[in-house]
Amino acid sequence: xxxxxxKNPIRCQAGVVASVDGSYARMFQRHAHPFSAWSRLLSTPxxxxxxxxxxxxxxxxxxxxxAVNPVMSAPAHDTSSFATRAILGEESWTRDPTSEPRxxxxxxxxxxxxxxxxxxxxxxxxxxxxxxTGSFVAxxxxxxxxxxxxxxxxxxxxxx
Numbered sequence: 001x002x003x004x005x006x007k008n009p010i011r012c013q014a015g016v017v018a019s020v021d022g023s024y025a026r027m028f029q030r031h032a033h034p035f036s037a038w039s040r041l042l043s044t045p046x047x048x049x050x051x052x053x054x055x056x057x058x059x060x061x062x063x064x065x066x067a068v069n070p071v072m073s074a075p076a077h078d079t080s081s082f083a084t085r086a087i088l089g090e091e092s093w094t095r096d097p098t099s100e101p102r103x104x105x106x107x108x109x110x111x112x113x114x115x116x117x118x119x120x121x122x123x124x125x126x127x128x129x130x131x132x133t134g135s136f137v138a139x140x141x142x143x144x145x146x147x148x149x150x151x152x153x154x155x156x157x158x159x160x
Contacts, residue, residue: 026071028070028090030070030073035073036069039069082144083144086148089150117132118132
């Protein structure tokens, strides 16, 4: 099954199979570095700041941060980190999102939580903004768990 999913596999520095899509594969290999993955997730509250302050120009540096974050670090060197396994599992999942219906459901719920947090921020409802952001992070961590499990399953299949 793995060979059907990956046409021309390559090995990244973490020693795991990644698809050969040029910059796409390189982006995931770099984003799989724990610093990149965790800093991006923990930067989520930044999305609320322009809405709360009504300083729309703040989306420029925030957008730049979110654009640069996945490629700013070196590729992951091993898969001992939960974040690394999760991001590499996500890379696999993006090639067939319907293969994991729970992840699709979590994606919808996480998106709704973040949108709710953004609306609450615009309305200056602090508790709802914090709760929505916390829900988003919790649901995203659940997605990470499913992606890490997927990565582990695929790694064991390729080793066998």
